[in-house]
Amino acid sequence: MDIPYTVKDRPDTGLYNGKLGIWLFLASEVMLFGGLFSAYVFLRTGAESWPTGADILNVPLATLNTLFLITSSVTMVMSWASLKLKEFDKFKLYAGLTLLLAASFLVVKYFEYTAKFHHGLFPSTNNFLGIYFTLTGLHVIHIIGGMIVIFFFWMPGAKMWESDPDRFTNRIEIVGLYWHFVDLVWIFLFPVLYLL
Amino acid sequence: MSTDHHKESIWTKYIFSTDHKIIGLQYGFTSLVWLLVGFTLMMIMRYQLAYPGNPVPIVGNLLGEGGIIPPEMYNSLGAMHGTIMIFLGVVPLAFGAFGNYFLPLQIGTIDMAFPKLNAASYWMYFVGSIVMIVGFFVPGGAANSGWTSYPPLSVTATMGQTVWLLGMVFLITSSLLGSVNILVTVIQLRAKGMTWMRLPIFVWTQFITAFLLLLAFPPLEAASVLQLMDRLVGTSFFMPSGLVVSGVVQNYTGGGSPLLWQHLFWFLAHPEVYVLILPAFGIITEVIANNTRKPIWGYKAMVYAMVFLGFMSFIVWAHHMYITGMGTSIGAFFQTTTMIISIPSVVILTTLFLSLWGGSIRFNTPMLFALGFIPMFGIGGLTGLPLGLAAADIHLHDTYYVIGHFHYIVAPGTIFALFAGIYYWFPKITGKRTNETLGKLHFFFSFIFMNGVFMPMFVQGLAGVSRRLWDGGEIYAHAADVLYLNEVMSISAWLLGLAQIFFIVNMIISLRGKKTGETNPWGATTIDWTDTTSPPLGHGNFETVPTVYRGPYEYSVPGADKDFTPQSEKG
Numbered sequence: 224m225d226i227p228y229t230v231k232d233r234p235d236t237g238l239y240n241g242k243l244g245i246w247l248f249l250a251s252e253v254m255l256f257g258g259l260f261s262a263y264v265f266l267r268t269g270a271e272s273w274p275t276g277a278d279i280l281n282v283p284l285a286t287l288n289t290l291f292l293i294t295s296s297v298t299m300v301m302s303w304a305s306l307k308l309k310e311f312d313k314f315k316l317y318a319g320l321t322l323l324l325a326a327s328f329l330v331v332k333y334f335e336y337t338a339k340f341h342h343g344l345f346p347s348t349n350n351f352l353g354i355y356f357t358l359t360g361l362h363v364i365h366i367i368g369g370m371i372v373i374f375f376f377w378m379p380g381a382k383m384w385e386s387d388p389d390r391f392t393n394r395i396e397i398v399g400l401y402w403h404f405v406d407l408v409w410i411f412l413f414p415v416l417y418l419l
Numbered sequence: 420m421s422t423d424h425h426k427e428s429i430w431t432k433y434i435f436s437t438d439h440k441i442i443g444l445q446y447g448f449t450s451l452v453w454l455l456v457g458f459t460l461m462m463i464m465r466y467q468l469a470y471p472g473n474p475v476p477i478v479g480n481l482l483g484e485g486g487i488i489p490p491e492m493y494n495s496l497g498a499m500h501g502t503i504m505i506f507l508g509v510v511p512l513a514f515g516a517f518g519n520y521f522l523p524l525q526i527g528t529i530d531m532a533f534p535k536l537n538a539a540s541y542w543m544y545f546v547g548s549i550v551m552i553v554g555f556f557v558p559g560g561a562a563n564s565g566w567t568s569y570p571p572l573s574v575t576a577t578m579g580q581t582v583w584l585l586g587m588v589f590l591i592t593s594s595l596l597g598s599v600n601i602l603v604t605v606i607q608l609r610a611k612g613m614t615w616m617r618l619p620i621f622v623w624t625q626f627i628t629a630f631l632l633l634l635a636f637p638p639l640e641a642a643s644v645l646q647l648m649d650r651l652v653g654t655s656f657f658m659p660s661g662l663v664v665s666g667v668v669q670n671y672t673g674g675g676s677p678l679l680w681q682h683l684f685w686f687l688a689h690p691e692v693y694v695l696i697l698p699a700f701g702i703i704t705e706v707i708a709n710n711t712r713k714p715i716w717g718y719k720a721m722v723y724a725m726v727f728l729g730f731m732s733f734i735v736w737a738h739h740m741y742i743t744g745m746g747t748s749i750g751a752f753f754q755t756t757t758m759i760i761s762i763p764s765v766v767i768l769t770t771l772f773l774s775l776w777g778g779s780i781r782f783n784t785p786m787l788f789a790l791g792f793i794p795m796f797g798i799g800g801l802t803g804l805p806l807g808l809a810a811a812d813i814h815l816h817d818t819y820y821v822i823g824h825f826h827y828i829v830a831p832g833t834i835f836a837l838f839a840g841i842y843y844w845f846p847k848i849t850g851k852r853t854n855e856t857l858g859k860l861h862f863f864f865s866f867i868f869m870n871g872v873f874m875p876m877f878v879q880g881l882a883g884v885s886r887r888l889w890d891g892g893e894i895y896a897h898a899a900d901v902l903y904l905n906e907v908m909s910i911s912a913w914l915l916g917l918a919q920i921f922f923i924v925n926m927i928i929s930l931r932g933k934k935t936g937e938t939n940p941w942g943a944t945t946i947d948w949t950d951t952t953s954p955p956l957g958h959g960n961f962e963t964v965p966t967v968y969r970g971p972y973e974y975s976v977p978g979a980d981k982d983f984t985p986q987s988e989k990g
Binding site for chain 2: 224226227228233236238239240243244247248250251252254255256257258259261262265266269270271345346347348349350353354356357361
């Protein structure tokens with residue numbers, strides 16, 4: 224006997240198990256980042272003075288990074304759509320592009336961090352920088368986690384396309400949902416930390 | 420999941436198994452061991468409280484100079500007692516063990532939705548629990564800022580606190596994986612005909628518990644990350660400006676708020692209270708319906724009350740914080756929500772109580788524990804009402820009254836329910852019966868000594884004795900009149916420990932006994948008893964996955980040929 228609905232949708236819920244699982248996981252992630260954003264609001268409203276993000280942080284670089292991530296979300300969808308159209312080569316191309324864009328994001332983030340350290344700005348300097356490094360650091364960990372999974376399906380895990388294409392397509396859909404969430408977190412982080 | 424019966428090694432079969440039953444048993448054994456460890460810590464502490472400053476017998480040499488518990492060690496023991504009992508003991512047993520083993524059987528599926536994640540969840544829990552214990556062996560001892568880890572104390576505390584936070588991260592990840600698994604399993608893998616309103620109450624409670632764990636734990640993870648940053652990187656999220664400890668100005672940037680931790684912590688920890696009690700309701704409902712031989716009174720009322728309870732538990736958290744100086748308007752909001760949340764609890768308790776009416780009750784061991792649960796939970800719940808109102812709470816806050824209140828919920832409440840569950844489902848797991856005489860001795864002694872431990876706490880608390888006092892209140896004049904109760908409570912606690920020997924002996928004797936060959940010894944209606952293969956269950960649970968035709972508690976249906984009608988019976 225097999226566990227049902229691992230690939231096919233259950234008729235009354237319209238979902239397969241993995242898709243429901245990732246949505247629930249993302250709900251939990253919303254609460255995690257929600258908790259940290261609440262901490263940000265709590266600290267800022269209680270602070271005597273609070274710097275404007277743009278005075279300390281590099282807005283042009285962050286704008287570039289926003290562009291990278293939004294584009295990577297688009298290529299992620301394209302890679303899943305290519306599998307739905309049975310075009311495996313295009314999947315390889317778009318998933319590779321997604322990885323490249325994510326890596327570019329990390330490189331820019333690296334330069335941002337080192338520039339801050341160079342100017343003597345550390346998490347312990349004040350609470351604004353503390354929450355900046357905590358939130359973006361946690362986000363970077365999420366990016367790296369997503370990259371590892373995408374890389375796995377791009378190279379070694381892609382073998383499954385031969386044996387079980389439907390299941391493989393579902394897996395790309397699931398990692399895609401996660402990737403869009405990570406992108407969405409950045410869409411909130413960017414204005415809150417850099418612009419407000 | 421293939422059905423080919425290749426020979427499995429002991430490692431893949433019992434250690435790294437992905438079968439929900441084995442994982443349930445792993446959770447069960449591990450958490451029972453931690454319950455014993457957590458209880459042992461408390462039995463040691465109770466010696467210090469009963470006879471302050473006297474060397475502790477037997478284990479004294481491990482504790483400190485001359486066998487006397489030093490105050491810092493006392494704080495460690497207290498913090499770790501709470502942490503171990505809640506995060507390593509009761510929740511993994513109620514949710515990890517019972518949920519894993521019986522939920523798939525009750526909804527009619529061959530396994531959980533994600534068997535590998537299930538195993539990962541157990542191992543995360545196992546590693547997290549080891550990390551927690553490692554704290555005892557680092558310089559300065561284990562975490563000593565209470566199980567609530569309030570800053571600034573916890574930020575300036577010794578290294579054990581860092582270990583505690585790391586352990587929490589593992590435990591939170593474990594509960595995240597476990598709760599996603601339970602939710603997907605219930606939503607996706609219910610057998611044909613198992614509609615939502617045909618789910619046994621046990622499944623409903625596990626389902627709502629999983630939602631609470633999924634959504635309430637992440638804010639604590641956020642708080643743990645922030646506290647780790649404060650401790651390791653030198654930020655001051657929780658550190659106010661100009662903090663002075665023991666006359667020394669602390670070297671922090673400041674500008675943070677200790678209250679931020681309290682908000683994030685209680686946003687988890689209040690739903691956590693319902694994580695502790697909901698699975699207990701579920702087990703008790705199964706046992707009561709089965710042993711009164713009549714349907715549960717008010718099934719739907721119970722389900723709606725539980726859903727409402729789960730929702731409300733997210734907006735009552737600040738009732739733990741009345742004495743932090745919050746404004747009266749915010750206080751009024753949280754007092755109101757707290758009074759509202761008591762309503763569904765009363766509805767649930769009332770339905771259980773009314774379910775006894777007119778039943779032909781069988782007084783076997785699981786039923787005794789279930790009957791013990793109802794008044795004990797009632798005492799715990801009613802004594803909580805004064806704590807939910809700010810005016811009364813200002814007097815009672817942080818006294819032994821609070822300790823008495825929540826221990827009545829968790830100890831003679833949840834833990835009685837867990838014992839009821841163990842005795843009730845033991846024949847399902849092993850195919851053998853437990854010894855009734857030993858079981859009844861276990862119940863009656865536990866019942867008496869539980870009350871011996873916790874009832875005097877209300878008296879001490881009303882007299883104003885604070886919790887977390889190393890000398891049990893000896894130096895305070897206002898405590899002098901109630902100090903003799905310390906010895907009463909301590910002796911009760913040790914006798915309670917001895918009473919658990921009945922349980923351990925019973926388990927060993929029963930496991931060595933012969934199989935009875937019955938699959939449904941209690942005459943139960945739910946499909947975990949009626950449609951599975953004979954215990955111990957093989958991989959796959961069912962010969963054919965059953966179809967469900969009726970509700971979960973059709974006992975003594977008029978005109979039926981026996982006094983129970985299984986859910987899978989046609990017509």
